[in-house]
Amino acid sequence: MNTTTEELVQGISEWLRCESPSSDPAALMRMAEVMRDHALRLGLRAELTQVQARADTPLLPLVHIHNRAAGDTRAGLLILGHLDTVHPIGTLAHNPVRVEGDRFYGPGGYDMKAGIYLALTALGALAQPGATTLPVDLLIVPDEEVGSHASRATTEAFARKARYCLVCEPARANGGRCVTARKGSGNTVISVQGVASHAGLAHEQGRSAVREMAHQILALEAMTDYARGVTVSVGTIEGGTTSNTVPAFCKCLVDFRFTDLVSANAVADKMRQLKPVGPDVTLDIDVEINRPPMVRDDRVAQLLHRAQQSAAAVGLVLEEAPPTGGASDANFTSAVGTPSIDGLGADGDGAHTWSEHVLVSTLLTRTRLWHHLLTHLD
Numbered sequence: 001m002n003t004t005t006e007e008l009v010q011g012i013s014e015w016l017r018c019e020s021p022s023s024d025p026a027a028l029m030r031m032a033e034v035m036r037d038h039a040l041r042l043g044l045r046a047e048l049t050q051v052q053a054r055a056d057t058p059l060l061p062l063v064h065i066h067n068r069a070a071g072d073t074r075a076g077l078l079i080l081g082h083l084d085t086v087h088p089i090g091t092l093a094h095n096p097v098r099v100e101g102d103r104f105y106g107p108g109g110y111d112m113k114a115g116i117y118l119a120l121t122a123l124g125a126l127a128q129p130g131a132t133t134l135p136v137d138l139l140i141v142p143d144e145e146v147g148s149h150a151s152r153a154t155t156e157a158f159a160r161k162a163r164y165c166l167v168c169e170p171a172r173a174n175g176g177r178c179v180t181a182r183k184g185s186g187n188t189v190i191s192v193q194g195v196a197s198h199a200g201l202a203h204e205q206g207r208s209a210v211r212e213m214a215h216q217i218l219a220l221e222a223m224t225d226y227a228r229g230v231t232v233s234v235g236t237i238e239g240g241t242t243s244n245t246v247p248a249f250c251k252c253l254v255d256f257r258f259t260d261l262v263s264a265n266a267v268a269d270k271m272r273q274l275k276p277v278g279p280d281v282t283l284d285i286d287v288e289i290n291r292p293p294m295v296r297d298d299r300v301a302q303l304l305h306r307a308q309q310s311a312a313a314v315g316l317v318l319e320e321a322p323p324t325g326g327a328s329d330a331n332f333t334s335a336v337g338t339p340s341i342d343g344l345g346a347d348g349d350g351a352h353t354w355s356e357h358v359l360v361s362t363l364l365t366r367t368r369l370w371h372h373l374l375t376h377l378d
């Protein structure tokens, strides 16, 4: 594999200058085309298709890059990445792409364009069919940061056909550890309909939706059970109109996490059974279990062992992070029964913030890790 740190920084920088927030289909398409064209220049086969969550949601681009010979349908090695970022268009003006010491900053670099770039660079050196024992598919989805509703079915279909799945999410900060277990996640939208009235003239006729929601928030957060690995967090609240109106409406967005599906269903049921505390108000509760947990079983342990051997061969110590509460598309690939390891992307820190950065000194070694994995997994 013939590349240098400078070339990696240069290539990743071009990707970071192509901003691609999850919410902007045109921007996602530009990024998808850049990735596809890069893969084609490396001699790989690459296709860009479009996926959709529902008939009334936008078409989003999805990139499939591979080194399969024509007609090769063997179970292979699936590499998974996402091309969307949490950073809106215009972030570059405040947080430009730059290297300061060992830190390489730019929106969406650590999470996860740099990780995809490293894997793709390794795969590009193995573009000829037969250069790897297993055929390799790199699937890059457009909507991981917002729940993967459009891409989930494709990811699961690829994962079902794969022998292993390796995911390009960022390596854990301070040591570049990989991830073998993740909590599952769910989202709940709860809204309260009350009765509006003048806060001064007719206070007694009002039924405050905000007051009711205050009760519900406490009930929701009380469902947190650290011992069982269950957390519930009310993340946003909106409601009311003016300070002198008893509010008729209030809405909250709730995040919940779990380590097993029994706990997930239990907490989801509790949420659905919430009842109004006050009179004359109604609750509307919409609960979605989004990502199932990523579970570390014996086959994952075996895959980890082999990844650690690859790491050792390129002079890297690959440790396993403790189970994390953050979910990713590895949750989907794991849940369909494909041994999966995540956190094999770039090493750095600061995901989802302006201090997001990749460590320049780790880029080449981690590219070599990918190359070793791709040539040794069978």
Ligand SMILES: [Zn+2]
Binding pocket: 082, 111, 112, 144, 169, 170
């Ligand atoms: Zn990510």
